[in-house]
Amino acid sequence: MNYAQAIKAANDLANVLPFLGARPSRKDYEDALSLMEYLIEHQPDSPLIDMLTAKIDKYENESPEFAEFNARIASxxxxxxxxxxxxxxxxxxxxxxxxxxxxxxxxxxxxxxxxxxxxxxxxxxxxxxxxxxxxxxxx
CATH class of the missing domain: 1.10.260.40 (lambda repressor-like DNA-binding domains)
Structure with missing residues (x-):
């Protein structure tokens, strides 16, 4: 395996889909949700679904805007x-x-x-x- 190619591909993907980067914004989150809906409808076997799911879950669990909702659900x-x-x-x-x-x-x-x-x-x-x-x- 060529690690340099894999790293470059991952970085290129993160540049195209900022939500996959280190610090996603609210807009990145909303774009990721839209892309997820599209993928589920049109490309349900896409490996992007797993990547987006993990990042969306992390964002929703760590973002202060979801803290009250998460606490209510947990209780x-x-x-x-x-x-x-x-x-x-x-x-x-x-x-x-x-x-x-x-x-x-x-x-x-x-x-x-x-x-x-x-x-x-x-x-x-x-x-x-x-x-x-x-x-x-x-x-």
Whole structure:
């Protein structure tokens, strides 16, 4: 292997895609997200996806602008985080989960961390969203 060629290629790539460099900016981050979307749609086997994923993850974990969000996510039980995501993706309100969890007030208390999902809730949610029950278990 020619190390000099590999280093030059990596440096050239970092110059074309500044996000791969040492100090990415917010614009670099946004450009990387756009490129990632394009690659996933048009070139899903591109090795750039792995490189960008690592850099995007690092940026999101270390950037002060994401600190509050990261802290909130870290303190949210994974089952509740998944439930919030599913509600958002399916455009559901707390009232829409009456068959799986119960009254809107109970759903609200679960989402606010005042109550926890029971195994019965997890089973019903898993069935509704065609997911394994284990997806709602954890943390």
């Amino acid at each position: 949210t039980p994974s089952g509740v985080a998944l439930l919030r995501t599913l509600m958002d993706q399916h455009h559901l309100t707390q009232s829409d989960l009456e068959n799986e969890i119960g009254k809107k007030s109970l759903v609200s208390r679960i989402l606010n961390g005042q109550r926890t999902l029971t195994l019965e809730h997890m089973r019903a949610l898993a069935k509704r969203f065609d997911l394994p029950v284990s997806a709602f278990v954890g943390d």
